[in-house]
Amino acid sequence: EIKNLTPPAAILHSMQAQITAEREKRALIAKSEGQKQEEINLAEGLKQADILKSEGEKAAAINKAQGDATATTTIADATAAAVRTVAAAIASExxxxxxxxxxxxxxxxxxxxxxxxxxxxxxxxxxxxxxxxxxxxxxxxxxxxxxxxxxxxx
Known part of the structure; x- marks a missing residue:
């Protein structure tokens, strides 16, 4: 029965180097995935900001157009009423x-x-x-x- 097996130093050193390389590899992968996710998050944020900005501009344009239309309609109604009043006044004695x-x-x-x-x-x-x-x-x-x-x- 073998209770204690000590590999030679070269093998231990090789095994330690392999473990270190594996850890460094995982650290690089985790770092690159973190950078990738960071860039995705930044791009998504910019995309959402652009969408919200354009929706705001669209809503502002619609509100302005509706306001202009209401103003035009109000002016037209007032002008029509004024013309009717003048016509009635001219037709009267x-x-x-x-x-x-x-x-x-x-x-x-x-x-x-x-x-x-x-x-x-x-x-x-x-x-x-x-x-x-x-x-x-x-x-x-x-x-x-x-x-x-x-x-x-x-």
Whole structure:
């Protein structure tokens, strides 16, 4: 029966070198796997950050577009209501006289603004007659109203 077997020193040294090499190999593998996982985690983090950033930009663009659409709709509704109110006022008694007055006021204000600036304008001579300009504007307005009225055929 052999109780104690001591291999020669060269074999012990060789066995020790093999064990050390195996440990170093496992350490290198573990280190490289750790580096690999670190790079994967960093790439995944960057990917998620890019996705979240683009989703945020998308949501911001959608919100802006919806806000712009709402603003446009609100302005259009207000303009339509204003046009209906003006049309009703013109159709009421004295409405055409009020429209004539408003056109004359705007005409005078426009000419007043032209006088404040250094513009050179060539205008027809009859533009100095406010009544003629107002009458022309009202004639055009009357023609537009007549064209807009539905015609009934007998």
């Amino acid at each position: 004295g409405g055409m006289l009020a429209a004539n007055l408003k056109v004359a006021e705007q005409y005078i204000a426009a000419f007043g603004n032209l006088a404040k600036t250094g513009n050179t304008l060539i205008v027809p001579s009859n533009l100095t007659d406010v009544a003629t300009v107002v009458q022309s504007a009202m004639t055009i307005l009357g023609q537009k109203n007549a064209a807009a009225q539905p015609t009934t055929k007998p």
